[in-house]
Amino acid sequence: MKPLAAGVVFAYLLIALIVGVVAGRRGRGGTDDFVAGERAFGPLVMYFVVGATIFSAYALLGTPQRIVAKGSDAFYVLAYGAVGLVPLFFYGARVRRIGAREGFVTQAEMFAARFESPAVSVLMGAATLVAFVPYLVIQLKGAGLVMHAVTGWPEQLGAALVYGVVLIYVLAGGARGVGWTNVIQGIVMLAAVWVIGIWLPTTLYGSVGAMFDRVVVEHPEYLTLPGPEAKTPVTRYSSEILMSILGFAMWPHMFMKCFTARSARLVQLSVVFYPSFLFFILPLMFLGYVAVLSGGPADDSVLLWLVDLVQGEAAHPLLFAFVAFAILAASMSTGDALLHAGGSIMVRDVLLPLESRPLGRALRRALGRSQQPLREDDLGQTRAIRVVVIVLALVSWVLLGNSGGISIVDLLLLAYSIPIQFLPVVMFGLYWSRANGVGARAGLIAGLTTVVGLFVIQKTAPGLAATLNPLELEIGLIGLVVNTLAMVIFSLAGPRPHAALLRRFEL
Structure with missing residues (x-):
């Protein structure tokens, strides 16, 4: 066990727990408060909720790993990150306005109402949960790596402890607990990553510029495409960027942030200020090139491996504590948002539309709500969300031990294949008056079936793929x-939506 790092990590977990629980006590309770924080988030919380939620354990562990494995292929993060939220500037204000007026708190329930189709809600909700699981596994993997490095515990045990803390403040604090812990986690990430990313190249090579001079001489292939050993075809690289740009704001837990903002204008301001958060990717790339020069491993442990390059330095224990602190903050700031959104989506988007059907009645009984309809029971909905949050965390934790050799970046790209299928529903639903429920259902089924089919073929018949x-x-x-x-x-082949419905959605 590394005493300094362990002290920092456990102190941080305690602070996050206290902040999350206390923040949750400021609201009036009920589903609107638990899911959307009573639409009261101000500029500070919105800035860190958006930034810290986006930059997860994937950013800290996956960026240096991608540099070592594929060189400048990792620049795709800057390419899509810089413009990925731009669409939200245009439609986010409308979403906030309509959501407040109509009482929507999730993405799928808004578009189920737009298309007058509970099936749209169930399809989007179920697909979202499937996408959330690999994304959550990434966060658990990051937490487990840190705890193993700090304490020597097995990864699953370390991840269990960290996400036990996350579960407590998500269950107790809801959206407010997630929001205010994200403020702390975002500040930690920004500070720690810049300190490490500048200090390590300067200590080893004199400066960041001197480090890149050596990369140009010794490993120039890591600065251009297709990268070392031509691992990244231009077509694949371009498609990764395009898919990430188009799917960036379609993640339901990101989309739901529109409903938590204090005003429609604040949603737009959050998009304007968000790119400043993206700058923290740069020091992670610097660290990736340090690993290239030093022969670092091309796996998810590379960031922790880098710290040991200066093991003889007096500052090593403090540097290691900083790294552990930053990775945990990144993991928790995204993991809590995914758990919170996943529970909300399961109940609001899947369970409620199915409530009157046999499956819905069975789920209600499992949640202990067999009498009063859940749709009419605000506190019952909140209780059901909490149960689903626990189940989702347990499922992801069990899968952590069965993720095989899939890298963090590949897990993320796999997860991105699902929410991008919501793009036509969102864009056509908000801006094309001719779009109807028949088209929304057909599009979702066709897109999701294509993704699942191609994924199965990739894994079972690579030649055919x-x-x-x-x-x-x-x-x-x-x-x-x-x-x-x-x-x-x-x-175009189906019926036109009626005028009253279009007026509700400003069409």
Whole structure:
């Protein structure tokens, strides 16, 4: 066990726990408070909620690993991150306005109402939960790596302790607990990453510039595409960027942040200020190139490996504590948002639309709500959300030990293939008056089926996958094309939405 790092980590967990629980006591309770924080988040909380939620354990562990494995391929993070939230500037204000007026707190319930189709809600909600699981596994993996390095415990045990803390403040604090802990976690990430990212290259090579001079001489292939050993075809790289840009703001836990803002204008301001958070990717890239020069491992442990390069230095224990602190903050700031949103989505978007059907009645009984309909029971909904949060955390924790050799970055790209299928529903639902429920259902089914089918083929018949997809395009992007075509065709062939519905959604 590393005493200084352990002290910092356990102190941080205690502070996060206290802040999250206390923040949750400021609201009036009920579903609107638990899910959307009574739509009262101000500029400070919105800035860190957006930034810290986006930059997860993937950013801290995956960015240096990607540099070592594929060189400048990792620059795709800057490419999509810089513009990924731009669409939210235009539609986010409308979403906030309509959500406040109509009482929506999740993405799927808003568009189920727009398309007058409970099936849209169930499809989007169920698909979201499938996407959340690998994303949550990433966060648990990051927490487990840190705790193993700090204490020597097995990864799953360390992850269990960290996410036990996360569960407590999510269950007790809801959206407010998630928001205010994200403020602390965001500040920690920004400070720690910049300190480490500048200090380590300067200590080893004299300066960041001198480090890059050595990379140019010794490993120039790590600064250009297709990278070392030509691992990244241009078509694949471009499709990764495009899929990430289009899917960035479609993640339901990100979309739901529109409902928590104090005003529609604040949603737009959050988008304007968000790119400043992106700068913290740069020192992580610096660290990746330090690992390239030093022969670091091309796996998710590279960041912790880098710290040991200066093991003989007096500052090593403090540096290690900083790294552990930053990775935990990144893991928790995204993991808590995913758990909170996952529980809300399961209840609001899947359970409520199915409540009158046999499956819904069985789920209600399992949650102990067999008498009063859940739709009419505000406190019952909150209780059900808490139960789902616990189940989702347990499922992700069990899968942590079965994630195999899939890297953190590949897990994220796999997860991104699902929420990008919501793009036609959102864009056409907000801006095309001809879009209808028939088209929305057809598009979602076609897109999600394409993604699942191609994923199965990739894993079971790689030769066939190469024949079907010779350009190695991201499967989510292929699904999006099929999805969009199906939605347009079926919307044009189906009935026109009635005028009263369109007026509700400002169409």
